Amino acid sequence: MSDQTDDRLDGARLRGDCADCFGLCCVALPFAASADFALDKPAGKPCPNLRDDHRCGIHTGLRQKGFTGCTVYDCFGAGQKVSQITFGGQDWRTGPAGQARQMFEVFPVVRQLHELLWYLTEALALPAARPLTAGLREALRKTEQLTLLPPDELVALDVGAHRRDVDVLLLRTSELARAGTRGKKKDRRGADLVGARLKGADLRGATLRGAWLIAADLTGADLRGADLIGADLRDANLTDADLTGAFFLTQPQLDAARGSAGTRLPASLVRPAHWTARS
Known part of the structure; x- marks a missing residue:
């Protein structure tokens, strides 16, 4: 090939x-x-x-x-x-x-x-x-x-x-x-963040590989440049969160979460139809 x-x-x-x-x-x-x-x-x-x-x-x-x-x-x-x-x-x-x-x-x-x-x-x-x-x-x-x-x-x-x-x-x-992201980058690989209150959290360049984020509140969180491979986003609230440049994020992960018209997404993914239409 x-x-x-x-x-x-x-x-x-x-x-x-x-x-x-x-x-x-x-x-x-x-x-x-x-x-x-x-x-x-x-x-x-x-x-x-x-x-x-x-x-x-x-x-x-x-x-x-x-x-x-x-x-x-x-x-x-x-x-x-x-x-x-x-x-x-x-x-x-x-x-x-x-x-x-x-x-x-x-x-x-x-x-x-x-x-x-x-x-x-x-x-x-x-x-x-x-x-x-x-x-x-x-x-x-x-x-x-x-x-x-x-x-x-x-x-x-x-x-x-x-x-x-x-x-x-x-x-x-x-x-x-993630090396290109300035500042301290959080390492939350495999972390149990079920229901975590992360509203407005600065997670730029973080590694969330395999993290349990079920029903976590990520409203307005900054996830730019974060590694989300294998993260469980079922019912996670991504309303107005910034996922610009986040990588290893898949459409099924996004579809399992909640979000809004204000949620910023990587260019390769589409906004789920069931998300609310708030701006």
Whole structure:
């Protein structure tokens, strides 16, 4: 794969396209009755809301009917990759015996790899990460090659080991990107900040990797240049917060949070439709 191809691994290819997917997230993944889901569903069993055409029967009313978890999920393009490339457009409903089970096992593996593609692509776009360009491009090339493995090899893949290798590069990228932020930079990696009162907090250049920010009040917080990889932002209040230049923030994280028209976002992300319209 050429470097030019590597640099274009973004946009539509790394976002879910339900039109080219056989509803894999609605079948392969399990969920439990909770604030996010209205009922229990084991892995491999179709959601009762999944129609025969692989579309959601309650798509426009998911939040109102207790399926908020569905509205904040994105496969990073893994669904269409598995459906159209790995299995060559063969529907799990009509495919050979055993293929459906294999497809459901492959999907979460490719989803993890596609999430890594998203992070690596973003890292390559950060000017501060230029010293790591060669390593990042090689990791991107290798990750893309892994997504193209045959189904049996994908099922057997130690994706955790690959994630750990990539994370070394992403951590170094974070250090370089945050070094340009003046002043003391907070290190809140993995911190328990559930429900924390962080209104107006200065979190410029902070590392919030894997932090638990569930229902945290980040109203008006300054998160410019912060590393948010893996941060749990479910129901976090980002009203009027400044996320300009924040990196390794994904659309699913943003969709799980609350915000406003005054919340400033990285250019690569879109304002969730359910956010309030206050300015």
